[in-house]
Amino acid sequence: MKHTVSFLPDSIAVRVAPGENLLTAAALAGVYINASCGGNGVCRKCKIELVEGELHSLKTSCLSQEEISRGTRLACISTVIDDVTVHIPEIVRSDGKALRSKPKTTRTISNKSFEQLVGNWVIAPPIRKLFLSLPPPTLDDNISDMQRLIREIVRSSPEMTEPDYDHPELIHELSATLRESEWQVTVLLLQGKLTTEPERIIAVEPGDTTDQLYGLALDLGTTTTGGVLIDLNSGQVIAEASGYNSQVGYGEDVISRIIYAKRPGGLRALQAKAVYTINNIIEEVCRSVIISPSDISYIMAAGNTVMAHLLLGIDPQFIRMAPYVPGVSKFPLTKAAALGIMAHPSVRLFLYPCIASFVGGDIVAGVHACRMHKSEKISLFIDIGTNGEIVVGNNEWMVCAACSAGPAFEGGGIKYGMRASSGAIENIHIHPETLDPMIVTIGNTNPRGICGSGVIAIVPELLEAGIIDRRGKFIDSRKHPRVRQGGDGWEYVIAWSHDTMIGEDIVITEIDLDNLIRAKGAMFAGYQTLLESVGLGFADLERVILAGNFGAHIDLERAIAIGLLPDIDRDRFYYLGNASMLGCQISLTDYNRFRERTEVRKLMTNLELSDNHNFMNYYMAALFLPHTDASLFPSLAPPSD
């Protein structure tokens, strides 16, 4: 259920969810409102007039009673609760011509296309519970306790093979459990790796606990780790949690952690931090639904190659040195408790296999989730984070690569860059005449910095306002207080210190732009190199699938405008969200889809770009906005009239 927000005088409408901030709605619609404080009602610049419908606005002393009664509101502290029409006053909107509407963003990709991509999954998890009422032993029937249990399991499902069983946790407790529960127990059975393998009894619980069957999906990121708790009886997500990866203290990126792992005790310390991070997630999801960590019966996880190595305590050092060889690519099914994870000793932790040192299990999980391996359509899968990983292919072949794009899209290498958290500028419009920005921050607070989507947003705005050229260099003919020489050379002031949370001007510098251009250039060169390696071009791409948090917040047009994404039919773009987590969730719920992961892994071939001559050439050519080869971006060409 969404509401329509219409902005006068240009009658630009946008549909947003109830509770959406009006400033955000304006940004989404591409409507400029002078709003430089990020939105907590102090700068008073973002006044608008309510024409029709209702807004929910916080009380503010910045507006007089008279202003309020005639419909004046501050956009930054107003939220949408109904269909509404607002008028942007002249004082704010000085030049109607410049305030053209922007096309819809990737956010508007419909849920229908998501479903097309991901397909259905059924509730058929890798584990199941079975309640058994065993006949107590007698002198005529005194087979061992374990045999008795197995006999009853086989009786309950006559077609099944005799299950195997777990050692040693299970057998140590079995006799006591059976007797204390008066022979009424629930067994937890784990499916075999192959369909021909027997099931495995991994736990025996007193009484009937069949209504409690939970699984945890884990996305092990370099920076943040997320967990989703699923009720495997219903298939429903019942709790979610996320937190920083505690390894951050040992290095921001994977390379610095690999280096740390070389120190005496370093690998062990990093493993302990990975476990600590996971345990925090487990505690949080369990607390929120009041279950015990030992009630979780299976963990499916995905992470990049280094995260997986560190979690399992495998030395990752050869990952960072040519020829970039991981120790292991197909990780063994591990007992979570053996790693120190807060779990019942029987609980298995599955880690998605990786393809190469820099194409990890998170990518395999993502490709698995969106079923590229099931579709004939040639797709480009893109996950942009610290490293950009890309996959091209379909159900017959796949090539993949990692582009060392650098962390610009996560705010790294940007002077005021920050992660996408409260106070981060995530959207920005620059008035082409006044050169003043309209900024939208996460949480609608005063700005603290600028995150990836903000960085992607600002570049086309600076270009269009004539502040920078297509090489990303400042044009010094633009005399304006916001365009100035700073300590790092030319810069544009996004927010003045009095409007920020940090008490300094927030700027974007020429060096920042250079980092961004190199990052997007590496990505684009990656697409070209991969496509060329299989004899294809952009025109052959039937789908472009954006994974990761990145995809959720960027404006598709702007990403194309800077040359980060290829300039093809916008209908071919799909947004998948946290694909790695999604893959884990699907695998946890539907074991048949889980088994398909092997197909994915076998289809994928890694291409090493670091030493690739073509890649270097493409990269050099891509260090331009959007590209030195304008023919690659036909839709951006100025009208030929």
Add this chain to the structure above:
Amino acid sequence: MKHTVSFLPDSIAVRVAPGENLLTAAALAGVYINASCGGNGVCRKCKIELVEGELHSLKTSCLSQEEISRGTRLACISTVIDDVTVHIPEIVRSDGKALRSKPKTTRTISNKSFEQLVGNWVIAPPIRKLFLSLPPPTLDDNISDMQRLIREIVRSSPEMTEPDYDHPELIHELSATLRESEWQVTVLLLQGKLTTEPERIIAVEPGDTTDQLYGLALDLGTTTTGGVLIDLNSGQVIAEASGYNSQVGYGEDVISRIIYAKRPGGLRALQAKAVYTINNIIEEVCRSVIISPSDISYIMAAGNTVMAHLLLGIDPQFIRMAPYVPGVSKFPLTKAAALGIMAHPSVRLFLYPCIASFVGGDIVAGVHACRMHKSEKISLFIDIGTNGEIVVGNNEWMVCAACSAGPAFEGGGIKYGMRASSGAIENIHIHPETLDPMIVTIGNTNPRGICGSGVIAIVPELLEAGIIDRRGKFIDSRKHPRVRQGGDGWEYVIAWSHDTMIGEDIVITEIDLDNLIRAKGAMFAGYQTLLESVGLGFADLERVILAGNFGAHIDLERAIAIGLLPDIDRDRFYYLGNASMLGCQISLTDYNRFRERTEVRKLMTNLELSDNHNFMNYYMAALFLPHTDASLFPSLAPPSD
């Protein structure tokens, strides 16, 4: 190569191995020599005359130079080095009629029959080693180290499935091992449980170690544990060791250990002792051939149900209480190091499955070794130790039972009983007229006590000498200093204190005899009950297979004479030795024979005797020498003239 020893004047000959003690040879031949000190040349009673050939005799001051030069020797300190004829002087041999020869003993069962029983096995162990020279990684071929290893293994044997691998010991070290060894490694592969399962890489060693492939067979006895080290490249036994089970300090028998296990920390203490015992064996065998414990690549073990439970740390307490239920009967393949066993972390410990609380893996291993499950012949398998376990059956069915015979055959419950070790009286002949015994001790030293075979030997001697009646009661009309009332009632003095090592008279009491009769009665009632349960009788038995150390030392005729073994054709008796160890050795060497163990386990059905009405009746009837039903022992009937 054996020598013939002829005893004059009766011309009784016996063939013995070189180095055999002359007294032992006489005992074997059933020739009486007055020898009451056990054989260390002090009592001077065992003088004989050398007639032909040579003896090796220790120097002694007990004989004059003149005696020696005319051929007088002391039997107890003379050993056979050649074919020899000796004359037993009149002074020793007072009544020729009584000194009839005894029939041959079970020792004389030929090796040929052993081979018939056990069959052949080939060198095809569950593990194998493979030397690989891997191509080092390049940028074009930078798959993970593990994948590289697996790829090379599959290349080496193209028909094989991709092997699985071990975690975590293996993957932690893999990258370093590969590089340190410059990509020249030996992989240790473990066969899957099913033939359809892939092999498993369990270790990777630098360089070429294919010539070092060792396995350990372990017999985990309640009292003693034995180990046999096998070179799995040649199939040869290269070292053996045995030692006391260190658990003895916590209780002599399994029941007292089960009780100890109930104490706080008791189970853990017993497990630690089991591990300690095994580690001693490992150290000893490794030291003797100068290899490291980590060079052992597989361990096959068998033990009774309680020993297996204690080793794995499974609570055994329900074993001793009706209805006598073990926790587990099919034990999981365990990593030895996880139990604390001194072994490479990859080494697997296999434990033979048990059938019931008192029919353990040692019995399954024994039956497996002698291939009862492959033969159409109906066989009775007997293992007499603290408990007597018996199995009847063939390749189509098997029933088994444990008879709580008590430890009499191991010297337990006998006043001067002891285990079969140095100083134990293992053979005895009583002169029917003088009532003096000729005793043979293990190690030919002064006696310290009497072991199982000695106990079995003395009873028919006491009977024949008219000292006891067929109920095992002393006949007090026999006035003789050796037959007297002691503290425990009637007793017979086997050795006077001045001839013993312990400084007291060694006697056998009426209570001892009672214990022995109950023990043999339980065994015999067991045979009858098992046979009856399948509608058979003794006449149907085509083979009687004696397992255990017990079988090695008893005199078949005497064992039948007291009613311990059934009175059937002596040619049907087979002696298997330590069948449990033999099963482990075969399984270790020949994996196809190992796989057959499952057939054995599935064929065997346990019959609980403790509450069995027929068993109780048979038992009561068997408390007689040899039996209250004389028709069961036709060969012992006095001539009908």
